[in-house]
Amino acid sequence: xxxxxxxxxxxxxxxxxxxxxxxxxxxxxxxxxxxxxxxxxxxxxxxxxxxxxxxxxxxxxxxxxxxxxxxxxxxxxxxxxxxxxxxxxxxxxxxxxxxxxxxxxxxxxxxxxxxxxxxxxxxxxxxxxxxxxxxxxxxxxxxxxxxxxxxxxxxxxxxxxxxxxxxxxxxxxxxxxxxxxxxxxxxxxxxxxxxxxxxxxxxxxxxxxxxxxxxxxxxxxxxxxxxxxxxxxxxxxxxxxxxxxxxxxxxxxxxxxxxxxxxxxxxxxxxxxxxxxxxxxxxxxxxxxxxxxxxxxxxxxxxxxxxxxxxxxxxxxxxxxxxxxxxxxxxxxxxxxxxxxxxxxxxxxxxxxxxxxxxxxxxxxxxxxxxxxxxxxxxxxxxxxxxxxxxxxxxxxxxxxxxxxxxxxxxxxxxxxxxxxxxxxxxxxxxxxxxxxxxxxxxxxxxxxxxxxxxxxxxxxxxxxxxxxxxxxxxxxxxxxxxxxxxxxxxxxxxxxxxx
Amino acid sequence: xxxxxxxxxxxxxxxxxxxxxxxxxxxxxxxxxxxxxxxxxxxxxxxxxxxxxxxxxxxxxxxxxxxxxxxxxxxxxxxxxxxxxxxxxxxxxxxxxxxx
Numbered sequence: 165x166x167x168x169x170x171x172x173x174x175x176x177x178x179x180x181x182x183x184x185x186x187x188x189x190x191x192x193x194x195x196x197x198x199x200x201x202x203x204x205x206x207x208x209x210x211x212x213x214x215x216x217x218x219x220x221x222x223x224x225x226x227x228x229x230x231x232x233x234x235x236x237x238x239x240x241x242x243x244x245x246x247x248x249x250x251x252x253x254x255x256x257x258x259x260x261x262x263x264x265x266x267x268x269x270x271x272x273x274x275x276x277x278x279x280x281x282x283x284x285x286x287x288x289x290x291x292x293x294x295x296x297x298x299x300x301x302x303x304x305x306x307x308x309x310x311x312x313x314x315x316x317x318x319x320x321x322x323x324x325x326x327x328x329x330x331x332x333x334x335x336x337x338x339x340x341x342x343x344x345x346x347x348x349x350x351x352x353x354x355x356x357x358x359x360x361x362x363x364x365x366x367x368x369x370x371x372x373x374x375x376x377x378x379x380x381x382x383x384x385x386x387x388x389x390x391x392x393x394x395x396x397x398x399x400x401x402x403x404x405x406x407x408x409x410x411x412x413x414x415x416x417x418x419x420x421x422x423x424x425x426x427x428x429x430x431x432x433x434x435x436x437x438x439x440x441x442x443x444x445x446x447x448x449x450x451x452x453x454x455x456x457x458x459x460x461x462x463x464x465x466x467x468x469x470x471x472x473x474x475x476x477x478x479x480x481x482x483x484x485x486x487x488x489x490x491x492x493x494x495x496x497x498x499x500x501x502x503x504x505x506x507x508x509x510x511x512x513x514x515x516x517x518x519x520x521x522x523x524x525x526x527x528x529x530x531x532x533x534x535x536x537x538x539x540x541x542x543x544x545x546x547x548x549x550x551x552x553x554x555x556x557x558x559x560x561x562x563x564x565x566x567x568x569x570x571x572x573x574x575x576x577x578x579x580x581x582x583x584x585x586x587x588x589x590x591x592x593x594x595x596x597x598x599x600x601x602x603x604x605x606x607x608x609x610x611x612x613x614x615x616x617x618x619x620x621x622x623x624x625x626x627x628x629x630x631x632x633x634x635x636x637x638x639x640x641x642x643x644x645x646x647x648x649x650x651x652x653x654x655x656x657x658x659x660x661x662x663x664x
Numbered sequence: 665x666x667x668x669x670x671x672x673x674x675x676x677x678x679x680x681x682x683x684x685x686x687x688x689x690x691x692x693x694x695x696x697x698x699x700x701x702x703x704x705x706x707x708x709x710x711x712x713x714x715x716x717x718x719x720x721x722x723x724x725x726x727x728x729x730x731x732x733x734x735x736x737x738x739x740x741x742x743x744x745x746x747x748x749x750x751x752x753x754x755x756x757x758x759x760x761x762x763x764x
Contacts, residue, residue, distance in 0.1 A: 270752030273742035
């Protein structure tokens with residue numbers, strides 16, 4: 165594939181993910197309009213643009229604030245580790261707070277906003293600024309009566325900034341049916357970015373969309389973004405290509421007996437596996453085995469648990485003979501527990517994304533992926549899972565998802581199964597059956613892409629030493645009670661005898 | 665009492681633009697009429713001293729700032745409307761008398 169041609173120079177934003185979507189950043193030396201409703205993160209995005217510009221690209225910046233005082237601004241972003249005072253002391257940053265108090269101002273006769281130009285010019289020249297933020301210039305409309313004059317002056321200001329060659333973010337509050345209350349979008353024709361803050365089913369999601377970007381390619385979707393302790397991070401979803409390279413290497417499922425059911429003795433490296441089953445069918449146990457096998461290879465595992473806390477998981481796995489504790493201690497296994505309803509789907513995905521990026525695991529387990537479904541609609545869930553799988557595939561990360569299905573065994577109706585099963589490379593189905601007052605655990609490999617696999621339904625026991633797969637088919641009905649279900653040995657023997 | 669009051673005014677301009685020149689002419693005229701001997705006008709050219717703009721929160725040119733008496737008042741524009749300037753600066757004792 166050809167490298168995309170650079171049509172004009174760009175200024176990297178320093179905001180995670182945004183540079184990918186905009187294919188390099190904002191148009192260099194031009195104004196960019198960032199608009200959105202109150203509290204959607206405009207000021208933060210603008211500030212991050214400046215601070216990252218200073219720290220990462222050595223481009224000094226000027227922040228002209230019409231709303232918040234210098235002190236407030238500094239306080240608000242200090243939690244992100246931005247030290248504005250220091251940047252200002254180093255002559256890298258100038259913050260100018262423009263306060264317009266309508267009550268103390270009288271207007272008579274002709275005037276212009278040259279004062280603003282002079283202030284801005286002075287600030288830019290004093291530190292050699294390359295980046296400028298005006299936040300938000302629309303406040304002027306509240307302080308000045310002559311709107312017609314203000315409009316022409318704003319137009320002149322934007323042109324002036326362009327001539328000056330500084331990359332500028334202009335923020336604007338979203339109006340009724342318009343992008344900004346006073347139609348700033350009319351004057352900024354190069355690049356417009358819309359931030360959105362929505363609450364769907366009581367869960368807040370932030371999204372970003374590039375409305376226009378003249379003369380440049382850009383992603384046109386809505387991208388979720390996150391505000392956390394590192395500032396704004398945008399999640400690009402553009403990498404949806406089916407051209408990742410694959411491996412022929414085989415990795416163990418963690419359970420030798422289960423490995424044998426696959427022709428190649430395990431999963432392909434970098435593939436994804438789905439484990440489905442109703443409640444109590446040992447899905448998590450299988451996932452723990454998979455985690456263990458990765459740990460034994462000294463490959464880091466990231467375990468997302470949506471139902472159990474890390475401690476609970478360790479304790480519960482201990483009782484079936486899986487000791488995860490040393491690996492958790494050595495940080496080879498990282499368990500990340502959170503409630504699905506804590507945040508929106510996109511946010512979960514972003515958290516996964518960020519953790520995967522920072523920890524660089526070789527194996528990722530999501531247990532259970534069906535929990536996420538409770539917080540999203542059908543298409544949303546599917547889109548999210550596709551993105552997640554895609555990301556894992558691209559990075560050649562082994563993945564295992566568990567999914568809770570509901571009885572009756574109408575699995576195709578189940579959202580999660582429906583969404584994942586076609587995406588997953590391997591699908592293992594677990595089932596509990598009640599028979600003659602006993603429970604039988606069954607395991608069936610539904611599919612395994614690119615390798616042969618056992619077609620039989622296998623039955624297994626869970627003992628305090630772990631899962632024991634019985635080598636006989638389920639119809640022989642031999643030894644098919646399990647230790648946890650009926651720990652009483654004599655009873656079990658009796659049962660076997662009856663069968664025989 | 666009010667007659668003893670000193671008026672300290674400051675006019676912000678950016679070069680000798682027609683608007684700035686007009687503003688200076690106007691305010692000088694009003695002051696001579698109403699505040700003879702009790703006023704001072706300082707002219708700040710922001711083209712020469714751009715750093716002074718932030719201190720008085722100047723965004724428009726020309727801007728007339730009444731520093732004394734307090735509180736600070738600002739009048740932006742070429743000051744062509746005498747009535748508004750006098751009211752704005754609170755110079756006219758007449759209008760203040762009608763207030764209760």
